[in-house]
Amino acid sequence: MNYVDLDPALQPLIESYLEPADRDRLAPVLAALGADAAERLAPLADVADKNPPTLAQFDREGDRVDAIDYHASYQELQKAAYEEYGLSALSHRGLHGWDDLPPHLVKYILSYVFVQAEFGLACPVSMTDAAARTLRKFGEGQQITEAIDRLISTDPDHRFTGAMFMTEIHAGTDIAQTSTVAERDGENWKLSGRKWFASNPDADIILTLARFPGGDDTTRGVGLFMLPKRRPDGSKNSYVIDRLKDKLGTRSMPSGEVTLDGAYAVQVGKLDRGFRQMAEMVNTSRLSNAMRATALMRRSINEALAHARTRVVFGKPLIKAPLMRMTLLPLQAEAEAALGLVFYCGDMLQRGDAGDESAAAQIRVLTPLAKHYICKRARFVTGEAMEIRGGRGYIEEWPDARLVRDSHLGSIWEGSSNVIALDVLRCMRKQDTHRLLAKTMEEKLTPITLAEAGPEVRELLTRWTAIVDRGDVILGAEPDVAEALIGGYADDLAQLIMATLLLEQADAEVTRDTNFRKLLVAKAFIGGNISADETAVVDTLAHFEDIVDGASVTREALSSLPAPVA
Known part of the structure; x- marks a missing residue:
């Protein structure tokens, strides 16, 4: 088993966002991690979850030591994360064939695969990375320089967390x-x-x-x-x-x-x-939270699909049941939409760091938007996936319960959802970022001439105009009213961004590979989340296997769908 091979959205996004030389360097380590995460790291994570660390405050002489003892399974996970794959160092030094710094996306891609096996360790990994970034940006002096050097080290005898x-x-x-x-x-x-x-x-x-x-x-x-x-x-x-x-x-x-x-x-x-300087560390961790929540979605869907394919009910595999397909397809669309947003955020962070002012303004608001929406949706997706496995899913011997428990943390760490929504409001007040996002997303939609995407493009362009108007109303409202409305607005804004990115990626995959699979995903997400049209989701069920397996869908096969309404 290889988690990379089980993810139909990952490789096409890599091809869209990374340059060929970066893809070539990433490919071998990604393939190795995908297999390692599924075969070695996930079982270790199950053991570590059931053997939590313990604190020894004093040694046998009575001296205060505050030593934390970790189970061997967690120690092996640490070695993999910090040393073998260098997840906390990837934004700071050349690794895995890069002489210079890899793009930020490389870190998020590898971490996304790792987290499908182990979520808890990803927190200190992210904080180690974010601490080095913050100290590099604001700190001075020899002690801080030495701290950075050790935070970004992969040497087991030298590295810090x-x-x-x-x-x-x-x-x-x-x-x-x-x-x-x-x-x-x-x-x-x-x-x-x-x-x-x-x-x-x-x-x-x-x-x-x-x-x-x-x-x-x-x-x-x-x-x-x-x-x-x-x-x-x-x-x-x-x-x-x-x-x-x-x-x-x-x-x-x-x-x-x-x-x-x-x-x-x-x-x-x-x-x-x-506080403003600490916000650099917090914001970096918030984006990692969104990535980690996306990874939990992906793993939970993999588990649900595996169960539905082997569970026989009333003489046929559960996955053949229409209602089960109608349950699984929106989860798949949610996970792919979330991954698309994580990729876009990673790209904007890269561009912002390079001096692109528009990208810097976008990532400032995209980070809380991604955390606000994706982390909450991960609770739903993991819960639905657990239910698909039924009583087994509720039993701790299976991974579903751990995925559900872990999923609740994303909405709490680095600011609960209400705090994050208020951060979105601050960005809007300071830089009209709702207008910046609308302009950027409209520029992505306008060039799409794919006839099969026409209804969705028109739908989203109309909704972008409306959501800008809603944002202006919120900014013009009394403070108490604006704060009351911003939570729902943030979710709607995030969904529109995700839907737009899905259509952009769909257009890219049709142009590059003549593959209409992503367009089906986009139609399912937009029908289920934007237009609330269940029939649009049902219409895509004819290609359910193609969607979840990552198969190529031709234009001729797509013609089996009902004709779009003008």
Whole structure:
């Protein structure tokens, strides 16, 4: 089994977004990871989930050590992620045949396949990557340079992992309520306070927030600091892990409560810009959240398809039942639409980093939009897939229950859905990003001359005009009204973007390969999510096997669908 081969959307998107030389370098490592994830890493993840880490606060001499013991299965997963595939280093150094930095998409593609096996470890992997990016962008000095070097290392004897400690009892969403304080200690700082939800709490390098002397009571009074696990002299830093959390999901990866007691720290960037600088790390992690949620969708659909193909009910395979097909097809369309958005976000991040102002403005709003929509949909898709397996799916011996448990975290980590929706509103207020997105997406739709896509193109162009008008109404409304409306608006905006990207990819696949399969996916997604036309979804069921298996669909085969209404 190979997770890459089971994914009909992945390779065509790679061909659309990556240059030939990058595709050639990616191909062997992607093929290897696809097989490894299915055959070795997924079974390890099942074991790690059932053997969570444990905390030893003291050694046998009574000295405080705060050592976390990991099961051997998790340690092997760590080796694969950090060393064999270098997932946290891919945005920072040449690996896997690249002399220079690979495109950001390479990291997201490989991580997407890895997460189909193991979700929990992907959090510290993402935070390690994001910590290096944030320190590189804002930090200065020898200690920070050395920290970056070790965060991006794949050497087992040299590499560091990263984390961010933000959440406090009263300061999760409202960072201005941060109670951790920083005091000057020569050229550096001492931090004191409690962090209530700290994932990967024994990380080597932690980025955290604290109030600094003379700062005001807003987020400008909160500075960003690098908190190393050990002081420069090698001694243990002055913070302790009070306990590990008993969590619904991500059981393989520890999260804990931490008390800082005059902990040694290094200032990162400008003191009064701490929260904005930390937002760089948070936003990077938010995009990874959307990618991880997409991976959970894909794995859960693979499991549902495998079950439906072998389960015989009333004398025939379950997958032949029309209602089962009508259940599975929208899930497939959701997963492919989500993957298309992740690819587009990765591409915009690359372009934004290269100085493209429009791309930078887009990724700023695309990141919360992707997290807001995809992470919530992953809860639905994984739940539906579990139900398809029935009682077996509810039993922990099968992977479905773990996928459902893990799926709930995406909508909570790095900001719950309401927080994320308000971030979308801020982007709209600051840069009219709803208009920028509409202009960009209309420019993608207008050149599509594929006759078979005509009804969908016209539908989406009309809806883009309407959603811009809705956005303008929200921006002109009283603040309370705007905040009340932004959640639903964000979901609708995300769906329109995803539908547009599906049609763009469909047009590309017809032009490149004379393959109409993606157009069927687009029709199913638009019928089920945009126009609420169930008959449009039913019409595509004639090609169900082609869609889920990734087979080529010719124009002649497509003609079996009912003629579109003008």
